[in-house]
Amino acid sequence: MLHDYGFDNVWRMIFVFVFLLLFLVYGWILSRREKFWWAWLTAALRLMWIAPLLFLMWPKKIGIGIDQPLRSRNLYILLDDSRSMQLSGALEKAQSKIEILKRSCEELACNVEIKKLSEFRNGVRTSDEEAPLDYTYMEESLAFWLAAKFENDPVLVFSDGGDHLSRNLDVKLDVITPKIREGASKLYLYLGSEKESNYAITNSRSLGLSFSNQKPSVEVSLQRSDDLIDTQRNLQIQIYAIRPDNSEQILVTQSFRFQKGERSVDVGLDLPVMTKGQYMLYARLLTPPEDRVVWDNHHAFMIKILPNTVGLLHLLGAPSWDGRFLRRYIKSEIKYDTVSFYILRDPTDLIPEKDRELSLIPFPVERLFTKELSRFKVLIMQNFALSYFLDQEEYRNNLVRFVKDGGGLLFIGGPRALLRHDVQNSSLKEILPFSEDQIRFTDSNEKASTRKDSAGGPFAGFGLGRMPYLNMHSSSAFSFMGSSWNSSLNFRLKVDDLDDSEQKRISFWAELQSLAPELEGVFPNSKNAWSGLQDVSFASTLPKVKEDFANEIDGTQMVQDPLNLIHAEIFDKKNSTVQEKRPFVMASFPGKGRALWILSDEIWKLANQTPELASRGLYTRFMQMVFQWLLKEDLRPALQWQTASLQLDSRSDLMGLRLELSGPAVLEFESNPKLWSWNICGKNFDSSQFKVDVDKAMESLVLEADVKTSIWPSSIKRKACSVAYEAQSPAFGNLKSEMLVGVQQSMSDEEFAGSEWNARSLAKKYGMEWINSRGISSGNLEEQLVTWIKGFMVGDKEFIKSPTERSLSYWDYFHWLNGYWLSWILFFMILEVVVQRRKWIFGARL
Amino acid sequence: MRFYFDSFKNSKSIVWMCLVLFSCFNDSHADSVWVTHLNSGTTKGVSEFTSEYKNLSSAIKSKTSIEMSDKLQEFYLPKFAQPSFPEQGWVFANMFTISKILDTSSSLSSYFSQWLRQGGFLVLEEDVERNSKEESLMERLAERISYRSDVRARWREVPVEHELMRSFFLHTSFPSCKNRMWKVLEYDQRTVGVYAPFPWMEWLKDRNWSNVPELSKRVCEQSMDADFLSKIFVNMVMTALTTDYKMDQIHLPEILKRLQ
Numbered sequence A: 001m002l003h004d005y006g007f008d009n010v011w012r013m014i015f016v017f018v019f020l021l022l023f024l025v026y027g028w029i030l031s032r033r034e035k036f037w038w039a040w041l042t043a044a045l046r047l048m049w050i051a052p053l054l055f056l057m058w059p060k061k062i063g064i065g066i067d068q069p070l071r072s073r074n075l076y077i078l079l080d081d082s083r084s085m086q087l088s089g090a091l092e093k094a095q096s097k098i099e100i101l102k103r104s105c106e107e108l109a110c111n112v113e114i115k116k117l118s119e120f121r122n123g124v125r126t127s128d129e130e131a132p133l134d135y136t137y138m139e140e141s142l143a144f145w146l147a148a149k150f151e152n153d154p155v156l157v158f159s160d161g162g163d164h165l166s167r168n169l170d171v172k173l174d175v176i177t178p179k180i181r182e183g184a185s186k187l188y189l190y191l192g193s194e195k196e197s198n199y200a201i202t203n204s205r206s207l208g209l210s211f212s213n214q215k216p217s218v219e220v221s222l223q224r225s226d227d228l229i230d231t232q233r234n235l236q237i238q239i240y241a242i243r244p245d246n247s248e249q250i251l252v253t254q255s256f257r258f259q260k261g262e263r264s265v266d267v268g269l270d271l272p273v274m275t276k277g278q279y280m281l282y283a284r285l286l287t288p289p290e291d292r293v294v295w296d297n298h299h300a301f302m303i304k305i306l307p308n309t310v311g312l313l314h315l316l317g318a319p320s321w322d323g324r325f326l327r328r329y330i331k332s333e334i335k336y337d338t339v340s341f342y343i344l345r346d347p348t349d350l351i352p353e354k355d356r357e358l359s360l361i362p363f364p365v366e367r368l369f370t371k372e373l374s375r376f377k378v379l380i381m382q383n384f385a386l387s388y389f390l391d392q393e394e395y396r397n398n399l400v401r402f403v404k405d406g407g408g409l410l411f412i413g414g415p416r417a418l419l420r421h422d423v424q425n426s427s428l429k430e431i432l433p434f435s436e437d438q439i440r441f442t443d444s445n446e447k448a449s450t451r452k453d454s455a456g457g458p459f460a461g462f463g464l465g466r467m468p469y470l471n472m473h474s475s476s477a478f479s480f481m482g483s484s485w486n487s488s489l490n491f492r493l494k495v496d497d498l499d500d501s502e503q504k505r506i507s508f509w510a511e512l513q514s515l516a517p518e519l520e521g522v523f524p525n526s527k528n529a530w531s532g533l534q535d536v537s538f539a540s541t542l543p544k545v546k547e548d549f550a551n552e553i554d555g556t557q558m559v560q561d562p563l564n565l566i567h568a569e570i571f572d573k574k575n576s577t578v579q580e581k582r583p584f585v586m587a588s589f590p591g592k593g594r595a596l597w598i599l600s601d602e603i604w605k606l607a608n609q610t611p612e613l614a615s616r617g618l619y620t621r622f623m624q625m626v627f628q629w630l631l632k633e634d635l636r637p638a639l640q641w642q643t644a645s646l647q648l649d650s651r652s653d654l655m656g657l658r659l660e661l662s663g664p665a666v667l668e669f670e671s672n673p674k675l676w677s678w679n680i681c682g683k684n685f686d687s688s689q690f691k692v693d694v695d696k697a698m699e700s701l702v703l704e705a706d707v708k709t710s711i712w713p714s715s716i717k718r719k720a721c722s723v724a725y726e727a728q729s730p731a732f733g734n735l736k737s738e739m740l741v742g743v744q745q746s747m748s749d750e751e752f753a754g755s756e757w758n759a760r761s762l763a764k765k766y767g768m769e770w771i772n773s774r775g776i777s778s779g780n781l782e783e784q785l786v787t788w789i790k791g792f793m794v795g796d797k798e799f800i801k802s803p804t805e806r807s808l809s810y811w812d813y814f815h816w817l818n819g820y821w822l823s824w825i826l827f828f829m830i831l832e833v834v835v836q837r838r839k840w841i842f843g844a845r846l
Numbered sequence B: 001m002r003f004y005f006d007s008f009k010n011s012k013s014i015v016w017m018c019l020v021l022f023s024c025f026n027d028s029h030a031d032s033v034w035v036t037h038l039n040s041g042t043t044k045g046v047s048e049f050t051s052e053y054k055n056l057s058s059a060i061k062s063k064t065s066i067e068m069s070d071k072l073q074e075f076y077l078p079k080f081a082q083p084s085f086p087e088q089g090w091v092f093a094n095m096f097t098i099s100k101i102l103d104t105s106s107s108l109s110s111y112f113s114q115w116l117r118q119g120g121f122l123v124l125e126e127d128v129e130r131n132s133k134e135e136s137l138m139e140r141l142a143e144r145i146s147y148r149s150d151v152r153a154r155w156r157e158v159p160v161e162h163e164l165m166r167s168f169f170l171h172t173s174f175p176s177c178k179n180r181m182w183k184v185l186e187y188d189q190r191t192v193g194v195y196a197p198f199p200w201m202e203w204l205k206d207r208n209w210s211n212v213p214e215l216s217k218r219v220c221e222q223s224m225d226a227d228f229l230s231k232i233f234v235n236m237v238m239t240a241l242t243t244d245y246k247m248d249q250i251h252l253p254e255i256l257k258r259l260q
Helices: A009-031 A036-055 A083-088 A090-107 A138-146 A173-181 A321-332 A365-375 A393-404 A420-424 A477-481 A503-515 A518-522 A549-554 A603-608 A617-631 A664-671 A756-765 A778-794 A810-814 A821-836 A838-842 B005-009 B011-023 B054-063 B095-104 B106-117 B134-146 B209-220 B226-242 B252-259
Strands: A002-004 A062-064 A073-079 A110-116 A155-159 A186-190 A199-205 A209-211 A217-224 A233-242 A248-258 A264-270 A277-285 A298-306 A310-316 A336-342 A378-382 A408-412 A489-495 A537-540 A563-571 A578-588 A594-598 A640-649 A654-662 A676-680 A683-686 A691-695 A700-708 A720-729 A733-745 A769-772 B033-039 B068-076 B090-094 B121-125 B154-157 B183-187 B190-196
Touching: A009 A036, A036 A821, A073 A090, A073 A138, A083 A090, A090 A110, A090 A155, A090 A778, A138 A155, A138 A756, A155 A756, A186 A756, A199 A277, A199 A298, A199 A756, A217 A233, A217 A248, A217 A277, A217 A298, A233 A264, A233 A733, A248 A264, A277 A640, A277 A733, A298 A640, A310 A321, A310 A365, A321 A336, A321 A378, A321 A603, A321 A617, A321 B226, A336 A365, A365 A393, A378 A393, A378 A617, A393 A408, A408 A617, A594 A617, A603 A617, A640 A720, A654 A676, A654 A720, A664 A691, A664 A700, A664 A720, A756 A769, A769 A778, A821 A838, B054 B068, B054 B226, B090 B095, B095 B106, B095 B121, B095 B134, B106 B134, B106 B190, B134 B154, B134 B183, B190 B226, B209 B226
Parallel strands: A073 A110, A073 A155, A155 A186, A186 A769, A209 A298, A310 A336, A310 A378, A378 A408, A408 A594, A640 A733, B033 B068, B033 B090, B090 B121, B121 B190
Antiparallel strands: A002 A062, A199 A217, A217 A264, A233 A248, A233 A277, A277 A298, A489 A537, A489 A563, A563 A578, A578 A594, A640 A654, A654 A700, A676 A683, A676 A720, A691 A700, A720 A733, B154 B183, B183 B190
């Protein structure tokens, strides 16, 4: 390929500039003693023949080159040389492919670097003892090898997928994979034996969570090898737990069938009702005689059984953005069993369509507020015109009794809430955190009548004689019922002083803290539990209150002695001065119950307050706190097990430990890991004995270690033992948990021959492309490998730029100045003769 | 107690009727919902409201409990890149605007997709002049929403059992336009967007209200009327504001009975 290394554009510009400068200076000098036009002509003629001489310094170069990378590329190969590979002949097959790759690489100017699996054992294991040759440390070696810096060079693995430990590779796979997939191009070439009859449990799916009044369900995925596909086969699967005495407790046994032609099948199993606690359960395929690989017939999974679900009743006065976001939050919490009723249509609406064309159903107020209310733990009233829709005094009384008897009430405001009648004549006023005197209604100007409706119905106090002034939501008839809501105001949120000496306030925060230890993690300042809301700017509707309401709220004049938790500072946009304070979030304690009053219908805007990737971050955290306080229980544990595995390598006398926990308490781990202690099978460990990985974004903590089994008594070689942690922090107090975990045994290559499923899982876990050699002819396989390596090299961006691809510049049209420089010097030298003999040529005039 | 037609049989309802009639004379400035149009212009701000949807607003107010303004607000793309999000939980955009979002800058597309992930709702309309790259644009948008997320966003044609078909009026199908169907964008088990195969919000403006049959005949080769399109709009507003409320177990038996 031709390569032209002449001037680049910068040098050309410099040259032109210097040339012009010389011309001007020389011309100017000559013009002082010659006639003007002759001086400049002389300068031009002389420089014309001198110029090619200057070009000699930057000659044009033309050469032939081959496109190649700027740096030498490597192809890294990991070769599984385990006994199973030797016995099946796969090792020999792999070596022949490597030879072909070496030849291809020579043509592409790349180097091949080969590592054998047997070279890795000592590097990976903490033991000095060599692991026996008939044990394959596949995953550990692969992880160790891939951790090396390959830059962007391709990596290739030849393996039959055999491993000495049966692992639950799917654990957190989705979380790990995106991190690993970035970077180098990776290929996993599976070299299994042609006939490998195998049934395997590939995965189990459960919500990880269930309730003590429900049967937990789990779905187990199974697959079988290609040579078995043409048969129909009935099999059985079991779910079992391990008791502390090491015996198995079979929870369920179920038959299922692989239909003819079916490679994989999902089996759904209902487990029996279980008591509260966290369980490690195991799925087991009862091994049929033709199954040659038995290690993959087990799969462990964890399930947490919580107390009963929590019943919520959500009443929404009119569809709104606030309603949308609250519903999303409620639906996202599996623990909530929600019954919702939204008023989609007002009694005043005129719809010509017939009922059967609509999806509306009547609001079953009688049933809900006479029979069903006690089933719920929290009632949510959102922008709800209570006095209209709960049109019987009995219903309103039942609502108040529900709260006083220990229920939770979440009141969320809006133009349809806190109508005059709700506050003045309804029994709701018994639990309101303020009195009617502290609220201003749209019709409660100085001249407004306070006459009560003798019927005591929703129109009490309403009469044409004192029609309210219409400054908001006037199209809604609700405003005529004495609405107390302003149109949109601009304000800042202020979390009320947590250092307040008032005992009740201190105990409120302390309780919220104990219920929701993650607050410490979310908000760094321990004193300011809701500081995420501090200074958040808002534009929202608010109830109109007396000017000194915010001050009164801290005093003793309140009806229910509530706590003002967050207030709104309405400010003047121009000079940012605070014009007025109004309550924003209040808590009250009616009877045995609790009520939280959010006096805005636009709290949803918190969802967009922070540029987080997490969906609705601040809003969700706020609502979590609200519901935790109302329910008086911790919905989201500060710390919980994700998985725990104990893998006993009996040949090397090592126990592989892997503990994974999640929850907001994890965020405190790094501040003082010494306060976290661990007990594995009766032996105490401190955190320094583990390799620790804290993922703050995912709130996950992973601890791994390989420990000599000699530290335990011989009883360690049993089916299960307990795993426990105890953690202390000023942020969340003392947390501890214990769980029984099965001990998995290592297997030799003879027991654990190659496995397509294991290989496939490894490839997926480490973000590798996948080729299955089974069913592909040797020639095709070689071709695929060569294409892969060529594709990678050709796709490389770091090549020398080919000059033929360079676009023509203006200067390219003058390249002859380089190529024929001598001719042009000789040609233009005549001009010097013209200069020297000018008087002879042009006469004495010059 | 039933809160629809039969409510008017009692005296309480007559009082309500009077209140509504009275309230019609008042101008509202605090409606909870209005149309926010995502404008591809370069102005860094939000326009004042312009009155464009009096007919539509009346239809919504008279039939539902939603207080919808007749106003249209323009929200300019650079505002998203600041980032600053619309006051409303939804935006209406056309294909051209989506192409600007995806092609102009990564921060703009990042903030826009973040807004959708955090709960925003997109109403995507076909342009009057068809965009030939519409399918790939929609797919790119779905990919952008799913970026760095384990949850995949995807478009699909509106199935008959979707909440959009049932959220208020019971529809059995939506009108297609030159074989293009209505679609919903789903992410994290919720509907985050709706695609309309014709520029219906333009047609529903007051100035075009009476010409909808003619416009639809010209663009979609089938006649539609504004009243029918406004019913689809009602369902869409309900879907945006109440999500899949109508799919709750307590509603389903009654809805299925009516559909039979």
